[in-house]
Amino acid sequence: MSIPIALERDDSVAEAAKARRRKQLSGWFYLLCVAIAMLSVVVLVVLLVSISVQGSSSLSGDLLTNSHSELQPEQAGMWSAILGTLFICGVCALAALPLGIGTAVFLEEFKPQRPELRWLRRVIPLGERNWEHICTLLYKGTRWMHGFVQLNISNLAGVPSIVYGLLGLSLFVYMFNAFGQITVNESAGWEWGGVQHYYQVLSLERGQVVLIPQGERTETTLTVDEPMMALLPSGEEVELALWTPGTPKPKSKELRQRTVRAGAKGGRYSRKDWYYFRLPFGRSFLAAGLTLALVILPVVIIASQEALRSVPPSMREASLGLGATTWQTTRNVCLPAAIPGIMTGAILSMGRAIGEAAPILVILGAAIAKNSGPKHLMDDAVTMPVLIYNWAGRQQEVYQELAAAAIIVLLVTLLLINSLAIYLRHRLSQN
Amino acid sequence: MSQPAALTNRRFKSTDRAVLAERAVVSVLASCALATVLITAGIILMLVTQSWHFFESEYVSPGEFFSGTQWTALQAKEIEDARFGIWPLLSGTLRVTVIAMLIALPLGLVTAIYLSEFASKRVRSILKPTLEIIAGIPTVVLGYFAILVISPGLQFFSGGAFDTFNATSAGIAVGILCLPMVCSLSEDALQAVPRSLREGAYGLGCTPFETAVKVVVPAALSGIISAFLLAFSRAIGETMVVALAAGTRATATLDPRDQSQTMTGFIVEMIKSENEFGTVQYYSLYGVAMTLFVITFGMTVVGQIVRRRYRESYQ
Numbered sequence: 001m002s003i004p005i006a007l008e009r010d011d012s013v014a015e016a017a018k019a020r021r022r023k024q025l026s027g028w029f030y031l032l033c034v035a036i037a038m039l040s041v042v043v044l045v046v047l048l049v050s051i052s053v054q055g056s057s058s059l060s061g062d063l064l065t066n067s068h069s070e071l072q073p074e075q076a077g078m079w080s081a082i083l084g085t086l087f088i089c090g091v092c093a094l095a096a097l098p099l100g101i102g103t104a105v106f107l108e109e110f111k112p113q114r115p116e117l118r119w120l121r122r123v124i125p126l127g128e129r130n131w132e133h134i135c136t137l138l139y140k141g142t143r144w145m146h147g148f149v150q151l152n153i154s155n156l157a158g159v160p161s162i163v164y165g166l167l168g169l170s171l172f173v174y175m176f177n178a179f180g181q182i183t184v185n186e187s188a189g190w191e192w193g194g195v196q197h198y199y200q201v202l203s204l205e206r207g208q209v210v211l212i213p214q215g216e217r218t219e220t221t222l223t224v225d226e227p228m229m230a231l232l233p234s235g236e237e238v239e240l241a242l243w244t245p246g247t248p249k250p251k252s253k254e255l256r257q258r259t260v261r262a263g264a265k266g267g268r269y270s271r272k273d274w275y276y277f278r279l280p281f282g283r284s285f286l287a288a289g290l291t292l293a294l295v296i297l298p299v300v301i302i303a304s305q306e307a308l309r310s311v312p313p314s315m316r317e318a319s320l321g322l323g324a325t326t327w328q329t330t331r332n333v334c335l336p337a338a339i340p341g342i343m344t345g346a347i348l349s350m351g352r353a354i355g356e357a358a359p360i361l362v363i364l365g366a367a368i369a370k371n372s373g374p375k376h377l378m379d380d381a382v383t384m385p386v387l388i389y390n391w392a393g394r395q396q397e398v399y400q401e402l403a404a405a406a407i408i409v410l411l412v413t414l415l416l417i418n419s420l421a422i423y424l425r426h427r428l429s430q431n
Numbered sequence: 432m433s434q435p436a437a438l439t440n441r442r443f444k445s446t447d448r449a450v451l452a453e454r455a456v457v458s459v460l461a462s463c464a465l466a467t468v469l470i471t472a473g474i475i476l477m478l479v480t481q482s483w484h485f486f487e488s489e490y491v492s493p494g495e496f497f498s499g500t501q502w503t504a505l506q507a508k509e510i511e512d513a514r515f516g517i518w519p520l521l522s523g524t525l526r527v528t529v530i531a532m533l534i535a536l537p538l539g540l541v542t543a544i545y546l547s548e549f550a551s552k553r554v555r556s557i558l559k560p561t562l563e564i565i566a567g568i569p570t571v572v573l574g575y576f577a578i579l580v581i582s583p584g585l586q587f588f589s590g591g592a593f594d595t596f597n598a599t600s601a602g603i604a605v606g607i608l609c610l611p612m613v614c615s616l617s618e619d620a621l622q623a624v625p626r627s628l629r630e631g632a633y634g635l636g637c638t639p640f641e642t643a644v645k646v647v648v649p650a651a652l653s654g655i656i657s658a659f660l661l662a663f664s665r666a667i668g669e670t671m672v673v674a675l676a677a678g679t680r681a682t683a684t685l686d687p688r689d690q691s692q693t694m695t696g697f698i699v700e701m702i703k704s705e706n707e708f709g710t711v712q713y714y715s716l717y718g719v720a721m722t723l724f725v726i727t728f729g730m731t732v733v734g735q736i737v738r739r740r741y742r743e744s745y746q
Contacts (some may be wrong), residue, residue: 026638033545036538037554040614041561043607050580051572102463110457149464151735152471158661158731159724160668162695163474166720170477294470301467327453348567355569358670358699366703385571385671392575392675404579407572414567 051411055404063405067371068387073398078406083373084285084381085354091289092296092353097346099293100300104342107150107301108308109330112142157298165362168291173363175280194276194376198231199266204249204256209233210240212266222266232257276376285374285381288363295359296349303345307338340428347421351414357385366390384410478721485714491515496718502681502697504715505704515715517722519681523598523691527673530602530687531609531666536659538606539613540648546614547621548629548643566611574675577604582676589688596678598691604672609662616661620654621647653741657734664730668723670695694723 003011066077121131170176179189198211199222211231212222230240241259243249250256281287311334319329335342360383367382368390374381384406391403486493490510499516507513546558582600585593593599624647632642648655678690679700692700697719706712 026640029640036541037545106460162670325453
């Protein structure tokens, strides 16, 4: 039996129409895909063009050599911010890379095997079957730990960076108040060298001071009422002379330099060497760098793990087959083969660290008025993203332009770093 | 018979010293891994102990915190007048996040489909680096972009209906930020779908659209959903864009044209303010941070469960 011819014709017409519609739909979808995919290119171009237009007028030598200025915004610059970023990212790299690569090696190369307990087996006689049982339990335990660490790392990667900032604030800045309650404007905690505490007293020579070594740390001021030993700013040790108001002042300059008015008061002054170290770290660039290290640690670990995973197992097996231990295999075979990938991941994560502002804002605060890079280990710093955040949040047009110019500098830095990553990947993977 | 050079030059053999060295190295590496666990423990410890100071304060009640619709921690002159209800901050965060997701999820997924199914090699070579550059742009730059371009643009097109600082412009900027992430994660999931499925679909007479939408996307759904959840938690935790572009007034409305302070935005505002260590306002920081952490952590965990449980594996 066959379908009537009229029905069949209608059917084929309907089928053809349906097929055409489906094809049309597919075509439209393809166009939509192209349009949407190109949208991201458009966004990037708009972003780069608008920022270049806004910032080009402020892009000058002053921007690179000067520091932030409230009074003369036209001459404000970002030199201290560049230095600060450099220092903080250096600390961050020194802390995060060894830790991250170590963790990745542990997770990828030292997967749990049946624990070797031959030594314990000889010492503690428990019977073969009991030992078998204990070994199985231990194996399961270590495997569970491995999985737990892995899960933990993927969770850490999703924690907002500002929460890391708060962790750094509690951990590095205040050390959970383990060194006494933190009070504002007071350097609490333990100091380990690199610092001398003085009282600073005005001498009779105009604009000159003498430094009197501080005895008791709790005394905030000192009243000079008897001759004592003091230091001139040049470092020379001298005996102080007192001058009572009403009597004639000493004539010679040398004497005036080491003479103070009787009853003069001196405030505290600390001279810090570059290796000045104290606990807790306070709002220092060291604390900021370590906090950033926490932020990028999961990124470094995951990138290094991928790099190690891409080393072919045959290479590993060949080394193990020659009788090398796992660590020898890792050091001589896996790590050299994975280095391009690890390096790329490390550089990309450093790029992320350079652009990160939120944790640094929490650790160092939003202050940007600083003329130089960090002078000692516990000094604070300004970074480029924080400077940009501060400038961009201001109403004045001139700061808006400065922010755009600073963004150009930041983006160029990032571009250079990323091209370094691409170059290294290319170079190392060829060898 | 001579040995291969590799064997004579290097001592590959396991000696007692090598075994000892191995144990030492393993313990060092294990302590590195332990450090990551300690970081999580540190975060939880810090949030719990510090927000404990907040919740035990006489000016704060947990019930009000979770249900109150006023947040005036920084605006109130006296601590007695300050209201600590999380809803304005939460709704601000959600407003920004929803707008961001409306942009990032569809655009990211469609771009991923295009890259994985249709794109020629030349288009890929333009599109992939573009997305990588967008992914590498610091968030503070996108925040500035929101102030410089997006917000004036919105005001221009709407005839001034938007505030200078508003949820929409911040949301759009956050969406741009999340787009590369959604795109690359979804593309990975789409790439993992085997060719045979696509060929089967084409063999049955499907159009490219039908193959992509009815076969490939459902097959990669678990990966795509976990990418969406990751983007969601990233958008919730995003800080610098909202600190710059979303405004500083905590409002509990649904109006996307209004200012909206987010949880992260409040944390930044609090850090910038003059409130000293130890005040209730200061500790409110940790109450907010705790809420933020719980939400993002929950999203990540759900994402992992989705990926693990609903993953379809093909040989």
